[in-house]
Amino acid sequence: MRVSVDQARCQGNNRCAAIAYDLFEIDDAGHSHPFYDGLVPAGREEAAVRAAANCPEDAITISENEDTEGLG
Amino acid sequence: MTESIDYDHFADVNLFPVWKHLRETCPVAHSDDMEGFWIASRHAEIAAIARDPELFSSRYVTVPPQNLLGDLALPPLTLDPPEHGPIKAVLTSAFTPKRVAPLEPVVREIVVDAIGMFATKGACDASHEFARVVPLYTIARLLGLPKEDDPKFTDWVHRAIELQGTDESLIAGFEVLEYFSELVEQRQASPGEDFVSYLTQAEIDGEPMADSDIILSSMSVLLAGIDTTWSVLGFAIKHLAEDQELQQRLREDPGLIESAREEFLRFYAPVTVARQATRDTERGGCPIKAEEMVLIPFPSANRDPEAFPDPDTFDVERSPNKHVAFGLGVHRCLGVNLARLELSIALEELLARIPQWRLDPAGEVRWAVGQIRGPRALPILFGD
Numbered sequence: 001m002r003v004s005v006d007q008a009r010c011q012g013n014n015r016c017a018a019i020a021y022d023l024f025e026i027d028d029a030g031h032s033h034p035f036y037d038g039l040v041p042a043g044r045e046e047a048a049v050r051a052a053a054n055c056p057e058d059a060i061t062i063s064e065n066e067d068t069e070g071l072g
Numbered sequence: 073m074t075e076s077i078d079y080d081h082f083a084d085v086n087l088f089p090v091w092k093h094l095r096e097t098c099p100v101a102h103s104d105d106m107e108g109f110w111i112a113s114r115h116a117e118i119a120a121i122a123r124d125p126e127l128f129s130s131r132y133v134t135v136p137p138q139n140l141l142g143d144l145a146l147p148p149l150t151l152d153p154p155e156h157g158p159i160k161a162v163l164t165s166a167f168t169p170k171r172v173a174p175l176e177p178v179v180r181e182i183v184v185d186a187i188g189m190f191a192t193k194g195a196c197d198a199s200h201e202f203a204r205v206v207p208l209y210t211i212a213r214l215l216g217l218p219k220e221d222d223p224k225f226t227d228w229v230h231r232a233i234e235l236q237g238t239d240e241s242l243i244a245g246f247e248v249l250e251y252f253s254e255l256v257e258q259r260q261a262s263p264g265e266d267f268v269s270y271l272t273q274a275e276i277d278g279e280p281m282a283d284s285d286i287i288l289s290s291m292s293v294l295l296a297g298i299d300t301t302w303s304v305l306g307f308a309i310k311h312l313a314e315d316q317e318l319q320q321r322l323r324e325d326p327g328l329i330e331s332a333r334e335e336f337l338r339f340y341a342p343v344t345v346a347r348q349a350t351r352d353t354e355r356g357g358c359p360i361k362a363e364e365m366v367l368i369p370f371p372s373a374n375r376d377p378e379a380f381p382d383p384d385t386f387d388v389e390r391s392p393n394k395h396v397a398f399g400l401g402v403h404r405c406l407g408v409n410l411a412r413l414e415l416s417i418a419l420e421e422l423l424a425r426i427p428q429w430r431l432d433p434a435g436e437v438r439w440a441v442g443q444i445r446g447p448r449a450l451p452i453l454f455g456d
Contacts, residue, residue: 053392
C-alpha cells in the first residue's frame with residue numbers, strides 16, 4: 001500500500017499525523033509528508049486508510065500496490 | 073431565493089436550528105440585518121468560499137465588518153495571499169505537533185490545578201472556572217507572559233472578548249497592543265524560549281519580521297486561542313453532563329476520548345467567519361456584489377447531511393469524521409494541534425477527577441453571542 005499527500009490540497013490540519021504520527025511527518029509549514037517515501041509498513045494499513053478518510057481537504061490518496069510484496 | 077432572512081448573531085439564540093433551516097430551504101441566503109450580508113450554510117459552498125481567498129477576501133472577517141483596532145490588519149487572520157502565506161508559515165512553525173507536544177506537562181499542570189480549585193466543593197461553574205481557564209493560562213504560558221501578569225491578562229481577555237462590541241473592549245484591545253509592544257522590545261533585547269521570542273528571531277525571505285507583525289500576530293494568537301477552545305470544552309462538558317452514560321463510558325475507556333474530542337469538534341464547532349467578495353460573483357444561484365460580506369458558519373458545514381451521514385446524531389465513534397471545525401483552506405486554524413492537546417488533557421483529567429457531573433438544576437447556563445459561540449456560565453454539581 002502506498003500513501004501520498006497532495007501538497008496543493010494539504011492545508012496543515014495535521015489530522016493525519018494525529019491519527020498516525022508514524023506515517024506522516026509534519027514540516028515547519030505544517031504540511032504533511034508521508035514517511036518511508038509513502039510505503040505503508042505492514043500492519044499500518046488501517047491507520048493509513050483512516051488518515052486518508054479523515055482529511056478535511058481530501059489531500060491524501062491511498063493506492064494498493066500489488067507489486068510491493070516483500071517490502072515494508 | 074431573494075427575500076431577506078432575519079439573522080442576528082448578537083442575539084442569545086441557538087443558531088443550530090437556524091442553520092438547519094437555511095441548509096434545507098435556502099442554502100445561500102441574504103439578510104439585511106447587521107448591515108447586510110449573505111450566508112452560505114451547506115458544506116459545499118462553505119468549503120468553496122473558504123478555499124477561494126482571491127474571490128473572498130479576509131480583509132474583514134466579521135459581520136458587520138469591523139476591525140478590532142481601527143483599520144489595522146490582524147495578521148494572519150485578516151491577510152490575503154500573497155502577504156498571508158509567509159507570516160502564516162512562520163506562525164505555523166511554532167505550532168507544529170513537534171513544537172506543541174512538549175507543552176503537554178504545562179497544559180496538564182494548568183488543568184490539574186484548575187480542577188483542584190473546585191474538586192472538593194461538589195459544585196462549580198465548569199465554564200468560568202475550568203473551560204475558560206485552561207486555554208487562557210495555556211496561551212499565557214505559550215506567549216511567555218510572566219505569571220504575575222496573569223490577573224492583568226485575565227482582565228484583558230474578559231474585556232476584549234466577553235465585552236466585544238463595547239468601548240471597553242476597544243480600550244482593552246489598545247492596552248493589549250501596548251503591553252505586547254513592550255514585551256516584544258524586551259524579548260528582542262533578551263530572547264527566551266517563548267513564542268514572542270521565537271517571532272523576534274524568525275525571518276521571512278531573509279528579513280526579520282516587522283515589529284508590528286510580531287505584535288499583531290501575538291495579539292491574534294491571544295484573541296483566537298482562548299474563546300474558541302473555551303467554547304468547545306464548555307460544550308463537551310455540558311454534553312457529558314446531559315449524557316451520563318457517555319460520560320461514564322469515557323471514564324472507563326479513556327482511549328475513546330480522542331474520537332469523542334473530534335466528534336465534539338464536529339458537533340459543536342464554535343467558529344463562524346466571514347469573507348468579503350472582491351468582485352461581483354454568484355453562489356447558489358444568488359448574485360453577490362463586490363464588497364458584500366458572506367458568513368461561512370463552519371458548525372453548519374459540520375451538520376450537512378451531504379457531508380456527514382446522520383449529522384445531528386452525536387456518534388462518539390464516528391468514522392470517518394473529517395469535520396471542518398478548524399476551517400478550510402489557507403486560514404486553517406493555527407492552533408489546531410494545541411487545541412487538540414488542551415481538549416484531550418482537559419477531558420481526561422476532568423473524567424478522572426470529577427465524578428458524575430451533571431447540570432445544576434438551580435443554576436442557569438449562559439451563552440456567548442457573536443461569531444464564537446459556546447457556554448459562558450455552566451453551573452454543575454458532582455459527586456454524591
